[in-house]
Amino acid sequence: MEIDPFIFRLSIFILSIFVGYYVVWSVTPSLHTPLMSVTNAISSVIIVGAIIAALAGAKQNIFETSNIFGFLAIILAAVNIFGGFLVTQRMLQMYKKKKK
C-alpha cells in the first residue's frame, strides 16, 4: 500500500507547528512586535499561489477572472512582503545596547 502524499504534507505541517512552538518561546519578549511584523511578512509567501494564479493558462487571454484575482493577490502580498520586512528592519535597527 502506498502512503497518500497528503500524509507527508500533514507530517511537515505538524512538525513545523512544533518547531514554531519552541522557536517562538525562545523569542525575547522585547522583540514581540518585530516578531509579529516578520511573521506577517513571511506569511506573504502566499504570493507563490498568487503568481501561479496570475500566470495560469495565460497564453491567449491573460485577464480571465481567475488571473485577475491572482494579480490582485500579488499586489496585496507584495505590499506585505516589502512593508513587513522593511518595517521589521527599521525596528530592529533601533534596538541598541548601552554605550560603554
Next chain:
Amino acid sequence: MISANLSAFFYLISGILFILALRGLSSPETSRQGNYFGIAGMIISIIVTFLSVGNFGPGFIYVLIFLTLGGSIGAFIAFRIPMTAMPELVAGFHSLVGLAAVFVAISAFLKPEAFGLGIVGNIKLASLIEMSLGAAIGAVTFSGSIIAFLKLRGIMSGAPITFKGQHIINLFLGLTIIFLIYYLCTIQSSNIFWSIVIISFILGILLIIPIGGADMPVVISMLNSYSGWAAAGIGFTLENTALIITGALVGSSGAILSYIMCKGMNRSFFNVILGGWGATDKVSQANNNEQKPVKSGNADDAAFLMKNASSVIIVPGYGMAVAQAQHALREMVDALKKNGVKVSYAIHPVAGRMPGHMNVLLAEANVPYDEVFELEEINNDFANCDVAYVIGANDVTNPVAKSDPQSPIYGMPVLDVEKSKSVLFVKRSLSPGYAGIDNDLFYRDNTLMLFADAKKMTEEIVKSL
C-alpha cells in the same frame, strides 16, 4: 522550467530560512541577521515559482509590474509609518494576508486545472476542503483585522459593541460555514463557495466588534495566528512546502503570543474573545472612592524627588504611546543619569496595544534595551527603589489585583509599584483604567499624583531638573 522535485526542494530551503528568521529574534544582536534570512527565503520562493511555472509571456511582465507596484506601496508605508502606529499597521497587514489568501483560493476554485487540482465541477475532494478552509479563515482574518485596524486607529470607538444573542449568532455562522463546506464537497457549486466567503467576512466582523481597545494585544496576536492558518490551508491546496511550513510557524507564533497576553491579564482566551470586559463593572465600582484624599504635586516636586533618589524605575503604558512621550522621557532619564541616579524601565506584558509595543517605542527613543526589563525580572526591585515613575500605565499597577478577590482584575500579575518609597503617577485625571475599576494606588500615602498630559509633564520635569 524546473522539475517539481527540484522546486519542492527549494521551497523546503525557503521554509528553513523562515524558521531561522524567527530564531534570530531570540536576541536583538542576531535579529537583524534573522531578518535577512527571511528576505532570502522569500526571494528564493518567488524565483522558484517563476521558474516552475515557466511562463515568461506577457503575463510575466504584468506580474512584475504588480509586484513592483505593491512593493513600492509597502516600502513607502514601512518608511513613513510612525512607531506609535505600529499596532494598526500590523493589523492592516494581517488583513492583506487574509484577503490574498481569499483571492488565491477563489482563483484556484475558478481554475483548478492551473493548480493541478482537477477540473471545474470536479475538483479533488481534499483540495476542495483545503481551499474552502483557507478562504474561510482568510476572510475572517481580513474582516476581523479591518475592524481591529479601525479600532486601533481610533476611526471606530474602542468600546466593546455587544448585543444580545451575539455569541449564538457567531456560533450559528461558524456552524453554517462548516455545513456549507460539506455541502460544497458534494455538489461543487460556485454559489456555495461564494456564500462561504461572504459569511466568513461577516463572521470576522462580528467576532472582533465585542472586544475592547485594551484587549487588542490578544486580538492582534489571534489574527496573526489566523493569517498563518489561512496560509497553511492554501499551502495544502497548492501542495507547497514553503507555505505549509510558514503557515504552521505563523499560526503557532500568534497562538503563543495570544497565550502570553491572556496570562498577562490572568484571563482565559475565551473570556477575552467573548469580549465586553469592563462594560458591566463600571457602574458599581466608580463611585466608591470619590472622597478619599489624594496628594497631588507639580513638576518641581517630581524633579526634586527624583534628583535626590538613588534609583528610579519607570513604568510606561499605553498613555505614553498616546502622548508620544517616549522622547521626552528619554531626556528626563538622561538628566537623571547625569545626577547619578540609576534608572531602569519596567514593562508589563500587556502594556500598550500589542505585544512588545512599549519596547519598540523605547528603542525608538534610543533607550538601550538592556535597561528595559520584563515584569518577572524587575518586580522584586521595586522594594529597593526610591521612586517609581508611572507614565501612562494604570491597571497593570493596581495593587487591588493582589488583595481583593472581588475585583475583576484579581490574580492578574501586576507591577509592585506601591512597594517603592514613593510613586509618581502621571495621569490626566483620577478616572479608572480600562478594566473600569479605581486604582488603589492613587490614594496611597507614598503616591504623588501628577495631573497632566504625560508628555507635557515629563518635559516640565526635564526643565526643572
